[in-house]
Amino acid sequence: KGIIPMEYMGAKDYRQLRNMTGTTISFKVIGIDKERDLFIGNRVAALEHLKGATFNRLEEAFKKNTDGVIVSASVRYVSPAYLVLQIGGIETTMNVSEYDYGWISDLRQKVEVEDTLHVKVLSFDREKETIQVSRKQAIPDPWESVDKHFSVGNEYIGVVSGVTEYGNFVNLMPGIDCLCPHMKFEALNAGYEVLVRIRNISKEDRKIEAR
DSSP: OEEOOGGGTOOSSHHHHHHTTTSOOOOEEEEEETTTTEEEEEHHHHHHHHHHHHHHHHHHHHHHOTTOEEEEEEEEEEOSSEEEEEETTEEEEEEGGGTOSSOOSOGGGTOOTTOEEEEEEEEEETTTTEEEEESGGGSOOGGGGHHHHOOTTOEEEEEEEEEETTEEEEEEETTEEEEEOOOSSOOOOTTOEEEEEEEEEETTTTEEEEO
16 A cells, blocks of 8 residues: 655645545555555656657547547546546546537436546647547437438427426437427426427537427
């Protein structure tokens, strides 16, 4: 066993440090206390080493494919609207809109800390140590074939995936949701199975209006 001093953890505050509890971290052994049988670790040094190696790999990959590359990302924090991901020592935030093509009310229902996601690296800046990623762009786009599955005027069974002030989102198939107005005499909740009739399909805007 060993210890990592606070200044070597790389945490901005105690809240961020608490969020690391129970998670797997990388660290570099910088010393050994033989009398106490302890090692002294440095997470900051390990992350700096990983960052350098990751940026090197990304630079090489982007020379061959400027459209972006697929990498593995470890989930470090989950909120309803965004994820904090770590990719080879580089930490980045991904908005809920980049997780999937369908409507998602709360990412905590989809992802857990320490999950591994395959994401597409859209861009990066080595000098600023930033990276932009998208899980959505790393998976097939269901909207490319939406007209093969749905037609205006037809009725379909779906499941309510979200309730907002301006209407209800109903999931018709993985990655595709339609927006329906609120019912006058009945309030819907997420998970309800409903029958909808499609009024309009916009493949370009990735929107389906129904009732």
